[in-house]
Amino acid sequence: MNISYKVQRYIILFGFLTVPLVLLCMFSLYPAVSLFYFSFTEWDGLGFDQKWVGLANYKEIFMRPEIFGAFKNNLYYFVGGILQTAIALYFAIILNGRLRGRYAFRVLLFLPYVLHSVATVIMFKNLYHAEYGSINVFLGAIGLESWQQMWLGNPKLVNYSLAFISMWKYFGLSMVIFIGALQSIPRDLYEASTIDGASSWQSFRFITLPSLRRVIELMLVLTLTGALEAFDIPFIMMLGANGTSTFVIQTVDMAFHFEKFGLASAMAVVLLFIVIFFIFIQRKVLFREGN
Template identity: 35%
Template sequence: MVVRHSFSSNGGINSMNKWIKSHIFLVFLLPGIVLYGLFMVYPLLSALGYSLFSWDGLIREGFVGFENFRKVLTEIPYKERFWNALAHNVKFFIITFVLQTTVGLYIAVKLTQKRPGMGFFQAIYFLPYTLSMVVVGFLWLLLLNPNWGAFNQFLKLIGLEELIQPWLGQESTALITIILVNFWRWLGFPVLVFKAGLQSIPEELNEAAIIDGANSWQLFRYITLPLLKPTIAMVTIITFIWDFNAFDLVFVMQGSSGNPHYATDLLATFFYRTAFGDPTTGAAGGDTGIASAIAVLMLIIIGIASYFGIKIMQRSEVEY
């Protein structure tokens, strides 16, 4: 009896040890899961719950269902500002996407060439990406100052005084200026990813095409670009998510004439001003229910677009 009990105990201990060894990864994942749940999942679920109630400032009142969503999408002034901000987000993304897949890919192709100094230039292009968005925003606020900013002074120095203007102080140029600053800061990331994708393409494919008489453009068009499509799709999805969550740079750099918030508003800044008060209307307090509805709509837009983007990326994968 003692022997059998000992055998049974050893078997249980061995089974427990095997389970621990096979699930040890949970120990390392647990801190990340807790932090993600605390700072991502819980706020999202809270926003969904808050959006279903009416609020008096920070005081929750009665249950209203989807009334807050109806107000955001159909009731003035929320309707105009929501669709205006959404249009700006779309413009923000499209311009950034076009620039990074042309300029960024061109730079990445050049950096893959075996020439002296390529490592130095790679570091130079990636350096702005390491800076905080708030730092970048205040830096460019100084550079673009209409009176003594270095950018306008440079235009004056090279004889282009007619181009000098308050870039962030007028509605016609404020948004595009912020987009270009964002692109300058963001450029290093797609360049680095594109370069990694280019280096993963087997050299034998290019060598075989050259033997068959392919020129540089044909190599890029029929070999490099098709094999790089999954990388481009991945960078595009990340760019879309970032651009539809963009807040800090826009908040720091919003212009100061006319109705600057309306001219440069994105969904994230619209959400912020709705939740904590709108200085353009003199409103001191915000509407938590309406703001939460905006946040949920942002989540839906980003989620749907990301889902289809991932599907497209999976279809574009090429095996070689």
């Protein structure tokens, strides 16, 4: 049976549209709708015995201060993310220039991002160990024994230590994104500013920063969402112990440790709306349309 070109074209278009939509519904829309439904039920995650409780799960979330108290640990990752973004921009500007060996430096700085989180945590456990860790051994070797710390055992330091791991791991990604954005800026602008007598700081302030406005906005959104959803590093390293539990860790514990999937689903929905709210505020306050 001969099929005309027009029919073949419609079949191909229909196939390319249908398959992604089916996958989207199966792996995104249906789980999202199910999550909202589960948040109104009391369910242990086994079978189909789900008891409808309405807004009871949401009331429990807002009546238990220890649940929202975990966000104070997320703040460490947010501040670390802001600092990481600024440092990544600095290195991106340097490595975007005519520095000898810049490609090797780019690879070395990007390498931590491609490492698995488990491997990263194992590396830093050897770095932070109180007895044979590299930091304390180095401090002892140069006569600074008083600076030696229990980097993971001290509740006042442990969140800073974990936030630094996150900064180290995701620094390379931020740098590469900035390098790509910097390479899209026409060189003529910098040449014209040099002819006009502009300093390096003035070129950065009036050419580089305005040109990177959208990219910086994207990086701040990624930093905010990454900080609110911090999970892998504190969970793998500490299992949320010693005051390192984040909101997502509490959500996972609520579901799989305490077997309260309904309450955990409600916590996930609350986190979703918190992320949307802060992104909205960020766009309206820091990056007003038309500025």
